[in-house]
Amino acid sequence: MPAVGNKSWAIAEGYIPGASVSADPALVSHEAACILNAGDRDAQLSITIYFENREPAGPYRVTVGARRTLHLRFNDLVDPETIPRDTPYASLILSSEPVVVQHTRLDSRNPNVALLSTIAFSCG
Amino acid sequence: MPAVGNKSWAIAEGYIPGASVSADPALVSHEAACILNAGDRDAQLSITIYFENREPAGPYRVTVGARRTLHLRFNDLVDPETIPRDTPYASLILSSEPVVVQHTRLDSRNPNVALLSTIAFSCG
Amino acid sequence: MPAVGNKSWAIAEGYIPGASVSADPALVSHEAACILNAGDRDAQLSITIYFENREPAGPYRVTVGARRTLHLRFNDLVDPETIPRDTPYASLILSSEPVVVQHTRLDSRNPNVALLSTIAFSCG
Amino acid sequence: MPAVGNKSWAIAEGYIPGASVSADPALVSHEAACILNAGDRDAQLSITIYFENREPAGPYRVTVGARRTLHLRFNDLVDPETIPRDTPYASLILSSEPVVVQHTRLDSRNPNVALLSTIAFSCG
Numbered sequence: 001m002p003a004v005g006n007k008s009w010a011i012a013e014g015y016i017p018g019a020s021v022s023a024d025p026a027l028v029s030h031e032a033a034c035i036l037n038a039g040d041r042d043a044q045l046s047i048t049i050y051f052e053n054r055e056p057a058g059p060y061r062v063t064v065g066a067r068r069t070l071h072l073r074f075n076d077l078v079d080p081e082t083i084p085r086d087t088p089y090a091s092l093i094l095s096s097e098p099v100v101v102q103h104t105r106l107d108s109r110n111p112n113v114a115l116l117s118t119i120a121f122s123c124g
Numbered sequence: 125m126p127a128v129g130n131k132s133w134a135i136a137e138g139y140i141p142g143a144s145v146s147a148d149p150a151l152v153s154h155e156a157a158c159i160l161n162a163g164d165r166d167a168q169l170s171i172t173i174y175f176e177n178r179e180p181a182g183p184y185r186v187t188v189g190a191r192r193t194l195h196l197r198f199n200d201l202v203d204p205e206t207i208p209r210d211t212p213y214a215s216l217i218l219s220s221e222p223v224v225v226q227h228t229r230l231d232s233r234n235p236n237v238a239l240l241s242t243i244a245f246s247c248g
Numbered sequence: 249m250p251a252v253g254n255k256s257w258a259i260a261e262g263y264i265p266g267a268s269v270s271a272d273p274a275l276v277s278h279e280a281a282c283i284l285n286a287g288d289r290d291a292q293l294s295i296t297i298y299f300e301n302r303e304p305a306g307p308y309r310v311t312v313g314a315r316r317t318l319h320l321r322f323n324d325l326v327d328p329e330t331i332p333r334d335t336p337y338a339s340l341i342l343s344s345e346p347v348v349v350q351h352t353r354l355d356s357r358n359p360n361v362a363l364l365s366t367i368a369f370s371c372g
Numbered sequence: 373m374p375a376v377g378n379k380s381w382a383i384a385e386g387y388i389p390g391a392s393v394s395a396d397p398a399l400v401s402h403e404a405a406c407i408l409n410a411g412d413r414d415a416q417l418s419i420t421i422y423f424e425n426r427e428p429a430g431p432y433r434v435t436v437g438a439r440r441t442l443h444l445r446f447n448d449l450v451d452p453e454t455i456p457r458d459t460p461y462a463s464l465i466l467s468s469e470p471v472v473v474q475h476t477r478l479d480s481r482n483p484n485v486a487l488l489s490t491i492a493f494s495c496g
Contacts, residue, residue, distance in 0.1 A: 252464065252495040269482075282386075282462065284383075284462035286382070286464050315422060317386075317460060319460035347384075348462075348493045352385050354486075361481065361486045363488040365385055365477070365489070370493070
Protein backbone atom coordinates (compact mmCIF):
# COMPACT_ATOMS: atom_id res chain seq x y z
CA MET A 1 0.00 0.00 0.00
CA PRO A 2 1.45 3.43 -0.86
CA ALA A 3 1.82 5.96 1.92
CA VAL A 4 -1.09 8.42 2.02
CA GLY A 5 -1.49 11.84 3.60
CA ASN A 6 0.91 14.63 4.39
CA LYS A 7 3.88 15.37 6.64
CA SER A 8 2.59 18.50 8.38
CA TRP A 9 -0.73 18.88 10.20
CA ALA A 10 -2.23 21.51 12.49
CA ILE A 11 -5.05 21.27 15.04
CA ALA A 12 -6.09 24.78 16.04
CA GLU A 13 -8.49 23.64 18.78
CA GLY A 14 -7.29 21.97 21.93
CA TYR A 15 -8.76 21.71 25.43
CA ILE A 16 -8.58 18.86 27.93
CA PRO A 17 -11.47 19.14 30.39
CA GLY A 18 -10.23 18.75 33.96
CA ALA A 19 -13.27 16.83 35.16
CA SER A 20 -14.94 13.61 34.10
CA VAL A 21 -18.11 11.71 34.81
CA SER A 22 -16.22 8.46 35.18
CA ALA A 23 -12.83 7.05 35.99
CA ASP A 24 -13.34 4.42 33.29
CA PRO A 25 -10.44 5.16 30.92
CA ALA A 26 -12.80 4.96 27.94
CA LEU A 27 -15.04 7.66 29.44
CA VAL A 28 -12.49 9.98 31.02
CA SER A 29 -12.56 13.38 29.34
CA HIS A 30 -9.80 13.29 26.78
CA GLU A 31 -8.52 14.79 23.58
CA ALA A 32 -6.88 12.72 20.89
CA ALA A 33 -4.97 13.04 17.65
CA CYS A 34 -5.86 9.96 15.64
CA ILE A 35 -3.03 9.21 13.23
CA LEU A 36 -3.00 6.76 10.32
CA ASN A 37 0.29 5.60 8.85
CA ALA A 38 -0.75 3.44 5.91
CA GLY A 39 2.75 3.29 4.52
CA ASP A 40 5.47 0.69 4.87
CA ARG A 41 7.88 2.75 6.98
CA ASP A 42 7.55 3.82 10.60
CA ALA A 43 6.67 7.50 10.98
CA GLN A 44 8.59 9.64 13.48
CA LEU A 45 6.38 12.48 14.73
CA SER A 46 7.34 15.71 16.43
CA ILE A 47 4.49 17.57 18.15
CA THR A 48 4.60 21.19 19.31
CA ILE A 49 1.91 22.58 21.64
CA TYR A 50 0.94 26.27 21.44
CA PHE A 51 -0.73 28.28 24.19
CA GLU A 52 -2.42 31.64 24.58
CA ASN A 53 -0.02 33.23 27.04
CA ARG A 54 3.33 31.46 26.97
CA GLU A 55 5.92 30.05 24.58
CA PRO A 56 5.21 26.65 22.97
CA ALA A 57 5.92 23.32 24.65
CA GLY A 58 7.68 20.40 23.07
CA PRO A 59 8.71 18.85 20.90
CA TYR A 60 6.97 15.66 21.94
CA ARG A 61 8.31 12.57 20.12
CA VAL A 62 5.97 9.80 19.01
CA THR A 63 6.37 6.87 16.62
CA VAL A 64 3.53 5.43 14.53
CA GLY A 65 4.50 2.08 13.11
CA ALA A 66 4.16 1.09 9.46
CA ARG A 67 0.60 0.02 8.60
CA ARG A 68 -0.60 1.11 12.03
CA THR A 69 -2.88 3.72 13.54
CA LEU A 70 -2.28 5.52 16.83
CA HIS A 71 -5.02 7.21 18.81
CA LEU A 72 -2.73 9.50 20.75
CA ARG A 73 -4.28 11.09 23.83
CA PHE A 74 -2.85 14.51 24.57
CA ASN A 75 -3.66 13.64 28.19
CA ASP A 76 -0.84 11.09 28.08
CA LEU A 77 1.92 13.41 26.87
CA VAL A 78 4.35 14.01 29.76
CA ASP A 79 7.77 14.52 28.20
CA PRO A 80 9.01 17.29 28.21
CA GLU A 81 5.99 18.44 30.25
CA THR A 82 2.33 17.65 30.97
CA ILE A 83 -0.30 19.60 29.04
CA PRO A 84 -2.33 21.61 31.56
CA ARG A 85 -6.06 20.83 31.92
CA ASP A 86 -8.81 23.38 31.36
CA THR A 87 -6.41 25.43 29.21
CA PRO A 88 -6.79 26.33 25.52
CA TYR A 89 -4.01 25.06 23.31
CA ALA A 90 -3.27 24.14 19.69
CA SER A 91 -0.87 21.67 18.12
CA LEU A 92 1.39 21.27 15.14
CA ILE A 93 2.37 17.75 14.09
CA LEU A 94 5.35 17.10 11.81
CA SER A 95 5.98 13.59 10.51
CA SER A 96 8.89 11.92 8.74
CA GLU A 97 6.40 9.99 6.55
CA PRO A 98 3.00 10.88 5.08
CA VAL A 99 0.21 10.34 7.63
CA VAL A 100 -3.42 11.36 8.09
CA VAL A 101 -4.52 13.15 11.29
CA GLN A 102 -8.00 13.55 12.78
CA HIS A 103 -8.83 15.42 16.00
CA THR A 104 -11.36 14.07 18.51
CA ARG A 105 -12.48 15.14 21.99
CA LEU A 106 -14.64 13.25 24.44
CA ASP A 107 -15.98 15.61 27.11
CA SER A 108 -17.65 13.92 30.08
CA ARG A 109 -17.91 16.85 32.51
CA ASN A 110 -21.63 17.47 32.23
CA PRO A 111 -21.97 14.50 33.29
CA ASN A 112 -23.14 13.38 29.88
CA VAL A 113 -20.69 12.58 27.16
CA ALA A 114 -20.25 15.04 24.29
CA LEU A 115 -18.08 14.34 21.26
CA LEU A 116 -16.43 16.43 18.58
CA SER A 117 -14.20 15.43 15.70
CA THR A 118 -12.67 16.97 12.61
CA ILE A 119 -10.03 16.20 10.10
CA ALA A 120 -6.95 18.21 11.03
CA PHE A 121 -5.59 20.90 8.71
CA SER A 122 -3.07 19.54 6.25
CA CYS A 123 -0.22 22.01 5.86
CA GLY A 124 1.40 20.10 3.01
CA MET B 125 -24.56 14.53 -13.47
CA PRO B 126 -20.75 14.29 -13.60
CA ALA B 127 -19.02 12.13 -11.01
CA VAL B 128 -17.70 14.18 -8.09
CA GLY B 129 -15.11 13.46 -5.44
CA ASN B 130 -12.02 11.33 -5.34
CA LYS B 131 -10.97 7.68 -5.50
CA SER B 132 -8.96 7.44 -2.29
CA TRP B 133 -10.11 8.47 1.21
CA ALA B 134 -8.77 7.99 4.72
CA ILE B 135 -10.50 8.12 8.10
CA ALA B 136 -7.87 8.26 10.83
CA GLU B 137 -10.38 7.94 13.70
CA GLY B 138 -12.34 4.77 14.31
CA TYR B 139 -13.93 3.29 17.42
CA ILE B 140 -17.12 1.28 17.78
CA PRO B 141 -18.40 1.54 21.36
CA GLY B 142 -19.28 -1.89 22.70
CA ALA B 143 -22.29 -0.70 24.71
CA SER B 144 -25.47 1.11 23.79
CA VAL B 145 -28.38 2.73 25.55
CA SER B 146 -30.86 1.04 23.26
CA ALA B 147 -31.34 -1.98 21.04
CA ASP B 148 -33.20 0.21 18.56
CA PRO B 149 -31.00 -0.07 15.44
CA ALA B 150 -31.16 3.70 14.95
CA LEU B 151 -29.77 4.30 18.44
CA VAL B 152 -27.26 1.47 18.76
CA SER B 153 -23.75 2.85 19.07
CA HIS B 154 -22.32 2.74 15.59
CA GLU B 155 -19.72 4.19 13.29
CA ALA B 156 -20.41 4.89 9.64
CA ALA B 157 -18.68 5.89 6.45
CA CYS B 158 -21.27 7.83 4.46
CA ILE B 159 -20.45 7.56 0.78
CA LEU B 160 -21.94 9.52 -2.12
CA ASN B 161 -21.59 8.23 -5.66
CA ALA B 162 -23.15 10.97 -7.77
CA GLY B 163 -21.85 9.50 -11.01
CA ASP B 164 -23.47 7.26 -13.57
CA ARG B 165 -21.38 4.15 -12.93
CA ASP B 166 -21.42 1.84 -9.92
CA ALA B 167 -18.42 2.32 -7.63
CA GLN B 168 -16.51 -0.73 -6.38
CA LEU B 169 -14.93 0.02 -3.01
CA SER B 170 -12.10 -1.73 -1.22
CA ILE B 171 -11.72 -0.90 2.48
CA THR B 172 -8.67 -1.68 4.62
CA ILE B 173 -8.83 -1.40 8.43
CA TYR B 174 -5.71 -0.44 10.40
CA PHE B 175 -5.10 -1.17 14.08
CA GLU B 176 -2.65 -0.12 16.78
CA ASN B 177 -1.09 -3.51 17.47
CA ARG B 178 -1.64 -5.87 14.54
CA GLU B 179 -1.50 -6.03 10.75
CA PRO B 180 -4.42 -4.51 8.79
CA ALA B 181 -7.69 -6.34 8.10
CA GLY B 182 -9.39 -6.56 4.76
CA PRO B 183 -9.94 -5.76 2.07
CA TYR B 184 -13.68 -5.42 2.58
CA ARG B 185 -15.61 -5.18 -0.70
CA VAL B 186 -18.60 -2.84 -1.02
CA THR B 187 -20.54 -1.52 -4.02
CA VAL B 188 -22.19 1.89 -4.12
CA GLY B 189 -24.61 2.11 -7.01
CA ALA B 190 -24.67 4.89 -9.58
CA ARG B 191 -26.53 7.98 -8.27
CA ARG B 192 -26.79 6.42 -4.83
CA THR B 193 -25.51 7.02 -1.33
CA LEU B 194 -24.51 4.34 1.14
CA HIS B 195 -24.34 4.88 4.88
CA LEU B 196 -22.02 1.98 5.59
CA ARG B 197 -21.85 0.92 9.22
CA PHE B 198 -18.45 -0.48 10.16
CA ASN B 199 -20.44 -2.53 12.69
CA ASP B 200 -21.85 -4.52 9.77
CA LEU B 201 -18.56 -5.50 8.15
CA VAL B 202 -18.00 -9.23 8.69
CA ASP B 203 -16.06 -10.51 5.66
CA PRO B 204 -13.16 -11.26 5.99
CA GLU B 205 -13.57 -10.58 9.74
CA THR B 206 -15.61 -8.57 12.24
CA ILE B 207 -14.17 -5.26 13.46
CA PRO B 208 -13.61 -5.56 17.20
CA ARG B 209 -15.56 -3.26 19.55
CA ASP B 210 -13.93 -0.85 21.98
CA THR B 211 -10.78 -0.91 19.85
CA PRO B 212 -9.11 2.03 18.08
CA TYR B 213 -8.84 1.63 14.33
CA ALA B 214 -8.52 3.66 11.13
CA SER B 215 -9.63 3.02 7.56
CA LEU B 216 -8.53 3.56 4.00
CA ILE B 217 -11.17 3.49 1.28
CA LEU B 218 -10.26 3.01 -2.38
CA SER B 219 -12.94 3.37 -5.05
CA SER B 220 -13.11 2.54 -8.74
CA GLU B 221 -15.09 5.77 -9.34
CA PRO B 222 -14.96 9.24 -7.75
CA VAL B 223 -16.98 9.33 -4.52
CA VAL B 224 -17.29 11.58 -1.46
CA VAL B 225 -16.81 10.14 2.05
CA GLN B 226 -17.91 11.51 5.42
CA HIS B 227 -17.30 9.87 8.80
CA THR B 228 -19.95 9.78 11.54
CA ARG B 229 -20.23 8.12 14.94
CA LEU B 230 -23.26 7.79 17.18
CA ASP B 231 -22.20 6.91 20.72
CA SER B 232 -25.02 5.89 23.06
CA ARG B 233 -23.04 4.45 25.97
CA ASN B 234 -23.55 7.26 28.44
CA PRO B 235 -26.68 6.61 28.15
CA ASN B 236 -27.18 9.84 26.26
CA VAL B 237 -26.45 10.06 22.58
CA ALA B 238 -23.33 11.89 21.41
CA LEU B 239 -22.50 12.51 17.76
CA LEU B 240 -19.39 13.35 15.80
CA SER B 241 -18.87 13.82 12.08
CA THR B 242 -16.20 15.03 9.71
CA ILE B 243 -15.43 14.94 6.06
CA ALA B 244 -12.86 12.20 5.47
CA PHE B 245 -9.39 13.02 4.17
CA SER B 246 -9.22 12.96 0.40
CA CYS B 247 -5.96 11.34 -0.69
CA GLY B 248 -6.49 12.21 -4.37
CA MET C 249 -15.43 41.88 -0.59
CA PRO C 250 -14.43 39.30 -3.22
CA ALA C 251 -16.54 36.16 -3.52
CA VAL C 252 -15.01 33.23 -1.63
CA GLY C 253 -15.54 29.50 -1.87
CA ASN C 254 -16.54 27.19 -4.67
CA LYS C 255 -19.53 26.45 -6.92
CA SER C 256 -19.94 22.74 -6.20
CA TRP C 257 -20.26 21.08 -2.79
CA ALA C 258 -21.18 17.61 -1.56
CA ILE C 259 -22.47 16.41 1.81
CA ALA C 260 -22.22 12.61 1.95
CA GLU C 261 -24.02 12.30 5.30
CA GLY C 262 -27.70 13.11 5.69
CA TYR C 263 -30.35 11.95 8.15
CA ILE C 264 -33.26 13.85 9.63
CA PRO C 265 -34.35 12.19 12.88
CA GLY C 266 -38.10 11.71 12.97
CA ALA C 267 -38.46 12.42 16.66
CA SER C 268 -37.57 15.39 18.85
CA VAL C 269 -37.42 16.22 22.51
CA SER C 270 -39.18 19.53 21.94
CA ALA C 271 -41.51 21.32 19.57
CA ASP C 272 -39.43 24.49 20.06
CA PRO C 273 -38.20 25.18 16.50
CA ALA C 274 -34.69 25.78 17.79
CA LEU C 275 -34.61 22.33 19.41
CA VAL C 276 -36.51 20.25 16.85
CA SER C 277 -34.23 17.61 15.35
CA HIS C 278 -32.97 19.10 12.12
CA GLU C 279 -30.25 18.98 9.53
CA ALA C 280 -28.89 22.09 7.90
CA ALA C 281 -26.62 23.22 5.10
CA CYS C 282 -25.15 26.52 6.26
CA ILE C 283 -24.19 28.57 3.23
CA LEU C 284 -22.12 31.75 3.10
CA ASN C 285 -22.28 33.99 0.05
CA ALA C 286 -19.72 36.69 0.78
CA GLY C 287 -19.82 38.03 -2.75
CA ASP C 288 -21.72 40.91 -4.28
CA ARG C 289 -24.07 38.87 -6.45
CA ASP C 290 -26.98 36.68 -5.41
CA ALA C 291 -26.20 32.96 -5.64
CA GLN C 292 -28.71 30.62 -7.29
CA LEU C 293 -28.40 27.14 -5.82
CA SER C 294 -29.57 23.82 -7.18
CA ILE C 295 -29.65 20.94 -4.68
CA THR C 296 -29.96 17.24 -5.57
CA ILE C 297 -30.74 14.65 -2.88
CA TYR C 298 -29.40 11.09 -3.22
CA PHE C 299 -30.82 8.01 -1.51
CA GLU C 300 -29.79 4.41 -0.92
CA ASN C 301 -32.58 2.71 -2.84
CA ARG C 302 -34.17 5.10 -5.33
CA GLU C 303 -33.28 7.70 -7.96
CA PRO C 304 -32.31 11.19 -6.73
CA ALA C 305 -34.82 13.88 -5.81
CA GLY C 306 -34.68 17.47 -6.99
CA PRO C 307 -33.45 19.80 -8.06
CA TYR C 308 -34.42 22.05 -5.19
CA ARG C 309 -33.94 25.76 -5.97
CA VAL C 310 -32.66 28.18 -3.32
CA THR C 311 -31.30 31.72 -3.48
CA VAL C 312 -28.66 33.08 -1.12
CA GLY C 313 -28.47 36.84 -1.36
CA ALA C 314 -25.28 38.82 -1.86
CA ARG C 315 -23.37 39.29 1.44
CA ARG C 316 -25.77 36.97 3.21
CA THR C 317 -25.73 33.59 4.91
CA LEU C 318 -28.51 31.02 4.78
CA HIS C 319 -28.91 28.24 7.33
CA LEU C 320 -31.02 26.01 5.12
CA ARG C 321 -32.86 23.26 6.95
CA PHE C 322 -33.34 20.16 4.81
CA ASN C 323 -36.49 19.66 6.92
CA ASP C 324 -37.98 22.67 5.14
CA LEU C 325 -37.44 21.48 1.54
CA VAL C 326 -40.83 20.58 0.06
CA ASP C 327 -40.62 21.32 -3.68
CA PRO C 328 -40.48 19.03 -5.63
CA GLU C 329 -40.94 16.67 -2.66
CA THR C 330 -40.39 16.37 1.09
CA ILE C 331 -37.22 14.62 2.27
CA PRO C 332 -38.29 11.54 4.23
CA ARG C 333 -37.39 11.33 7.94
CA ASP C 334 -35.29 8.55 9.45
CA THR C 335 -33.82 7.85 6.00
CA PRO C 336 -30.16 8.08 4.96
CA TYR C 337 -29.50 10.55 2.18
CA ALA C 338 -26.70 12.69 0.71
CA SER C 339 -26.72 15.99 -1.14
CA LEU C 340 -24.98 17.78 -3.97
CA ILE C 341 -25.16 21.58 -4.06
CA LEU C 342 -24.37 23.54 -7.23
CA SER C 343 -24.20 27.33 -7.09
CA SER C 344 -24.06 30.07 -9.71
CA GLU C 345 -21.56 31.98 -7.54
CA PRO C 346 -18.77 30.89 -5.18
CA VAL C 347 -20.13 29.99 -1.74
CA VAL C 348 -18.96 28.11 1.36
CA VAL C 349 -21.04 25.21 2.76
CA GLN C 350 -20.99 23.62 6.21
CA HIS C 351 -23.16 20.71 7.34
CA THR C 352 -24.78 20.61 10.81
CA ARG C 353 -27.24 18.30 12.53
CA LEU C 354 -29.06 18.82 15.81
CA ASP C 355 -30.45 15.51 17.07
CA SER C 356 -32.86 15.78 19.99
CA ARG C 357 -34.31 12.26 20.05
CA ASN C 358 -32.52 10.96 23.11
CA PRO C 359 -34.01 13.32 24.67
CA ASN C 360 -30.74 15.15 25.07
CA VAL C 361 -29.37 17.29 22.29
CA ALA C 362 -26.43 15.99 20.24
CA LEU C 363 -24.66 18.06 17.59
CA LEU C 364 -22.42 17.32 14.65
CA SER C 365 -20.88 19.62 12.09
CA THR C 366 -18.32 19.50 9.29
CA ILE C 367 -17.22 21.56 6.40
CA ALA C 368 -18.80 20.09 3.26
CA PHE C 369 -16.62 18.62 0.51
CA SER C 370 -15.66 21.20 -2.08
CA CYS C 371 -15.85 19.65 -5.54
CA GLY C 372 -14.30 22.68 -7.25
CA MET D 373 9.12 27.35 12.89
CA PRO D 374 7.74 28.43 9.50
CA ALA D 375 4.28 29.98 9.41
CA VAL D 376 1.59 27.46 8.47
CA GLY D 377 -1.91 27.86 7.15
CA ASN D 378 -3.64 30.47 5.06
CA LYS D 379 -4.66 34.12 5.22
CA SER D 380 -8.38 33.77 4.46
CA TRP D 381 -10.86 31.48 6.22
CA ALA D 382 -14.64 31.12 6.21
CA ILE D 383 -17.00 29.56 8.76
CA ALA D 384 -20.43 29.14 7.17
CA GLU D 385 -22.13 28.00 10.38
CA GLY D 386 -22.64 30.32 13.32
CA TYR D 387 -25.15 30.37 16.15
CA ILE D 388 -24.71 31.44 19.77
CA PRO D 389 -27.40 29.79 21.92
CA GLY D 390 -29.03 32.35 24.20
CA ALA D 391 -29.43 29.97 27.12
CA SER D 392 -27.02 27.90 29.17
CA VAL D 393 -27.15 25.22 31.79
CA SER D 394 -24.52 26.95 33.87
CA ALA D 395 -23.00 30.35 34.55
CA ASP D 396 -19.59 28.68 34.82
CA PRO D 397 -17.66 30.40 31.98
CA ALA D 398 -16.34 27.03 30.80
CA LEU D 399 -19.89 25.69 30.41
CA VAL D 400 -21.74 28.77 29.13
CA SER D 401 -23.04 28.14 25.62
CA HIS D 402 -20.47 29.64 23.32
CA GLU D 403 -19.06 29.58 19.83
CA ALA D 404 -15.37 29.92 19.14
CA ALA D 405 -12.91 30.36 16.32
CA CYS D 406 -9.74 28.63 17.44
CA ILE D 407 -6.79 30.22 15.69
CA LEU D 408 -3.20 28.99 15.54
CA ASN D 409 -0.41 31.37 14.57
CA ALA D 410 2.67 29.15 14.47
CA GLY D 411 4.76 31.80 12.78
CA ASP D 412 7.20 34.33 14.17
CA ARG D 413 5.16 37.47 13.46
CA ASP D 414 1.97 38.65 15.13
CA ALA D 415 -1.11 38.13 12.96
CA GLN D 416 -3.61 40.98 12.58
CA LEU D 417 -7.08 39.57 11.93
CA SER D 418 -10.13 41.24 10.46
CA ILE D 419 -13.43 39.40 10.99
CA THR D 420 -16.68 40.10 9.12
CA ILE D 421 -19.99 38.64 10.33
CA TYR D 422 -22.74 37.80 7.81
CA PHE D 423 -26.43 37.46 8.60
CA GLU D 424 -29.55 36.18 6.87
CA ASN D 425 -31.49 39.44 6.73
CA ARG D 426 -29.16 42.41 7.09
CA GLU D 427 -25.83 43.78 5.88
CA PRO D 428 -22.65 42.34 7.45
CA ALA D 429 -21.19 43.54 10.76
CA GLY D 430 -17.59 44.41 11.34
CA PRO D 431 -14.78 44.41 10.77
CA TYR D 432 -13.77 43.13 14.18
CA ARG D 433 -10.03 43.50 14.85
CA VAL D 434 -8.11 40.81 16.71
CA THR D 435 -4.40 40.10 17.17
CA VAL D 436 -2.95 36.61 17.54
CA GLY D 437 0.62 36.79 18.78
CA ALA D 438 3.55 35.01 17.20
CA ARG D 439 3.73 31.35 18.31
CA ARG D 440 0.39 31.65 20.07
CA THR D 441 -3.11 30.27 19.78
CA LEU D 442 -6.29 32.21 20.46
CA HIS D 443 -9.60 30.58 21.26
CA LEU D 444 -11.75 33.53 20.29
CA ARG D 445 -15.30 33.41 21.56
CA PHE D 446 -17.72 35.15 19.23
CA ASN D 447 -19.70 35.84 22.42
CA ASP D 448 -16.97 38.27 23.44
CA LEU D 449 -16.95 40.41 20.29
CA VAL D 450 -18.47 43.81 21.12
CA ASP D 451 -16.75 46.36 18.86
CA PRO D 452 -18.31 47.59 16.57
CA GLU D 453 -21.37 45.68 17.86
CA THR D 454 -22.42 42.60 19.83
CA ILE D 455 -23.35 39.47 17.85
CA PRO D 456 -27.00 38.71 18.56
CA ARG D 457 -27.87 35.43 20.33
CA ASP D 458 -30.14 32.78 18.83
CA THR D 459 -29.44 34.19 15.35
CA PRO D 460 -27.82 32.38 12.41
CA TYR D 461 -24.63 33.99 11.16
CA ALA D 462 -21.44 33.17 9.27
CA SER D 463 -17.95 34.63 9.41
CA LEU D 464 -15.04 35.49 7.17
CA ILE D 465 -11.61 35.84 8.76
CA LEU D 466 -8.75 37.62 6.98
CA SER D 467 -5.26 37.55 8.48
CA SER D 468 -2.05 39.44 7.78
CA GLU D 469 -0.08 36.20 8.37
CA PRO D 470 -0.81 32.53 7.66
CA VAL D 471 -2.94 30.99 10.40
CA VAL D 472 -5.10 27.88 10.91
CA VAL D 473 -8.74 28.23 11.98
CA GLN D 474 -11.07 25.66 13.57
CA HIS D 475 -14.71 26.27 14.54
CA THR D 476 -16.18 24.91 17.78
CA ARG D 477 -19.51 25.32 19.57
CA LEU D 478 -20.45 24.25 23.09
CA ASP D 479 -24.23 24.20 23.46
CA SER D 480 -25.50 23.80 27.03
CA ARG D 481 -29.18 24.64 26.58
CA ASN D 482 -30.60 21.16 26.90
CA PRO D 483 -29.31 21.20 29.81
CA ASN D 484 -26.71 18.68 28.69
CA VAL D 485 -23.62 19.79 26.87
CA ALA D 486 -23.35 19.14 23.13
CA LEU D 487 -20.24 19.87 21.10
CA LEU D 488 -19.46 20.40 17.44
CA SER D 489 -16.20 21.24 15.70
CA THR D 490 -14.81 21.44 12.21
CA ILE D 491 -11.83 22.82 10.44
CA ALA D 492 -12.86 26.10 8.82
CA PHE D 493 -12.82 26.50 5.04
CA SER D 494 -9.50 27.77 3.77
CA CYS D 495 -10.09 30.32 1.01
CA GLY D 496 -6.42 30.60 0.13
